[in-house]
Amino acid sequence: xxxxxxxxxxxxxxxxxxxxxxxxxxxxxxxxxxxxxxxxxxxxxxxxxxxxxxxxxxxxxxxxxxxxxxxxxxxxxxxxxxxxxxxxxxxxxxxxxxxxxxxxxxxxxxxxxxxxxxxxxxxxxxxxxxxxxxxxxxxxxxxxxxxxxxxxxxxxxxxxxxxxxxxxxxxxxxxxxxxxxxxxxxxxxxxxxxxxxxxxxxxxxxxxxxxxxxxxxxxxxxxxxxxxxxxxxxxxxxxxxxxxxxxxxxxxxxxxxxxxxxxxxxxxxxxxxxxxxxxxxxxxxxxxxxxxxxxxxxxxxxxxxxxxxxxxxxxxxxxxxxxxxxxxxxxxxxxxxxxxxxxxxxxxxxxxxxxxxxxxxxxxxxxxxxxxxxxxxxxxxxxxxxxxxxxxxxxxxxxxxxxxxxxxxxxxxxxxxxxxxxxxxxxxxxxxxxxxxxx
Numbered sequence: 001x002x003x004x005x006x007x008x009x010x011x012x013x014x015x016x017x018x019x020x021x022x023x024x025x026x027x028x029x030x031x032x033x034x035x036x037x038x039x040x041x042x043x044x045x046x047x048x049x050x051x052x053x054x055x056x057x058x059x060x061x062x063x064x065x066x067x068x069x070x071x072x073x074x075x076x077x078x079x080x081x082x083x084x085x086x087x088x089x090x091x092x093x094x095x096x097x098x099x100x101x102x103x104x105x106x107x108x109x110x111x112x113x114x115x116x117x118x119x120x121x122x123x124x125x126x127x128x129x130x131x132x133x134x135x136x137x138x139x140x141x142x143x144x145x146x147x148x149x150x151x152x153x154x155x156x157x158x159x160x161x162x163x164x165x166x167x168x169x170x171x172x173x174x175x176x177x178x179x180x181x182x183x184x185x186x187x188x189x190x191x192x193x194x195x196x197x198x199x200x201x202x203x204x205x206x207x208x209x210x211x212x213x214x215x216x217x218x219x220x221x222x223x224x225x226x227x228x229x230x231x232x233x234x235x236x237x238x239x240x241x242x243x244x245x246x247x248x249x250x251x252x253x254x255x256x257x258x259x260x261x262x263x264x265x266x267x268x269x270x271x272x273x274x275x276x277x278x279x280x281x282x283x284x285x286x287x288x289x290x291x292x293x294x295x296x297x298x299x300x301x302x303x304x305x306x307x308x309x310x311x312x313x314x315x316x317x318x319x320x321x322x323x324x325x326x327x328x329x330x331x332x333x334x335x336x337x338x339x340x341x342x343x344x345x346x347x348x349x350x351x352x353x354x355x356x357x358x359x360x361x362x363x364x365x366x367x368x369x370x371x372x373x374x375x376x377x378x379x380x381x382x383x384x385x386x387x388x389x390x391x392x393x394x395x396x397x398x399x400x401x402x403x404x405x406x407x408x409x410x411x412x413x414x415x416x417x418x419x420x421x422x423x424x425x426x427x428x429x430x431x432x433x434x435x436x437x438x439x
Contacts, residue, residue: 024228024250029237033207034253036151037239038278039354040104041312042345043153045282045321046094047109047289048137050116052326053080056292063290063323067114067161071176074162077114084131089328091137091144097330099148101338102345104353106145107153107210107319110138110199112290113173115162120202123194126162142203151207153239154199156192158222159213163188170216189223193230200234208239208253215245224251241280247273254278261362262314279316283307284323285334291323298333301340302429308341308352309378309430313367315357344429351376351402351432359392366430373439376402379421379431387419393437402432410435 026034047064056063057070067077098106111117117127119138128137138154145152160166161173167183169175200206209231214222228240228251239253248255255262255277258269262279265272285304287297299307304320311318322334345352351369358368358375365387366380379387391414399410401424409420424431 026253027232027236030232030239030253033237033239034278037105037207037254037317038315038356040151041317041352041355042101042103042308043105043107043280043317043319044098044101044103045107045155045284045289045319046324047112047284047291047321048324049109049112049118049290050077050080050084050114051112052291052324053083055326056288056290056295058292058294060287060292060295063288063292063295064112064114067177068172074177074179077177078126078162081116081126081131084128084326085133086137086324086326086328089133089137089140089324091140094141094324094330095144095148095150097335097338099150101342102349103150103320105151105153105207106141107155108138108141109155109157111157111160111195112155113157113159113161113213113216115157115160115166117195119199121195121198123191123198124163138199139203142206146204152203153207153210155210155212156196156199157213158192158211159216160188163191165191168217168220170220172216185220189226193227196227196231197234200231200238206235206238208241210256211240211242211244214242218244218246224249228252239278243282245269246271248275248277252277254280256280256282256319257316259283261310262316279314280319281307281311281314281316282319282321284321285331285337289321289323291325291331296333298337301337301344304337304341305344305429306380308345309369309380310362310367312352312355312369313357313362313378348402348430348432351378360389373437375435375437377419377433377435379424379433380429382421383426385420385422387421389417389419391416393417393435396435396437398434398436400434402434408433 051064051066054066062069110119117124120129120136142152161177164179165183165188231238241254241256242252243256255275259267260270261281262274263272285299286295288295308318322330324330355369355371358370360368365382366378369376396410399408411418
């Protein structure tokens, strides 16, 4: 767990992976928020925007990226505002589904790369308030999160294919958008600060800000010191994370990994550097982040439970994404899966919530989590009778199955620890062996 100690500044700086002239000292409220975040372990990511109207065109990789992939001019893309009318949007139901699944927070896309604002803003005429629906969906969602005891984080894209001052152009959203090559970068920075101030002053207390898109122009002067400073000034407890795929920078409060566990880079997005900051893995329930009506590559409940456990075993949260349909409903297959995940979390959440990564690093066989003197060995993908673990403790007081308390034989040797799984059910998605050590 993240603890505030006398040498916290040195720890934080080493976690950032670099020393800067301007040191960031997190507030007491921020430290407490980090501790809460590390205990939460499971959240819902929601990618919802104007792109849902086109539903990805049914092609792989085209959901929230469809404007860029199809080279849709900005003047044509803006016409989609006339078709955004999510008649079935029910924030009560959305939050209930997340809560029943065992999720402790929701991260919602307030502005994705398309530049469409999913909240009431006076700094843009390209947003949900200009659609026939005309309602502040963010406020509706935040009000319901408050009622049901779920924290709300806001996703905000630094990249913007719509704003005329997002110039020089980055790697995406270039000439076809119709933006002229004479934008004022400083004005764009001001626009972002203005919108972020709206988000931090108009919706009560938020959990934090989840930035994305900096990789589009990684060498640009993003004025992060000003942006981060403004956020921490307005809401000291708000946690800042930035999906820039680099080592964390000063001012950031947690580190995220896109579609990978901490330290992995199978998707080619992430740094393999794992900081001392709270950690989060984000993954989607099927293939796309936004809604794509042909994306039926749904993860099973078992696969998601595996992700939750392995994330916790890496001392990280899992932020699990769903892309709502244009009518405002969550994808039925995702809802059904989350219901099953919730049943598992109600029974086994004690081994996940408030836990730290255990003494044995996750491997093909599973992962370990830990609370106080209890080590939970999650056996996820293993069909042999004996499980050999590296040495990590000299004495074990008790060893038993979490399910029923049945004793598990343990052989402690100099070379390692061997668990006897002979009489356990190898067909279960997660056999959890509890090892109690001396306090």
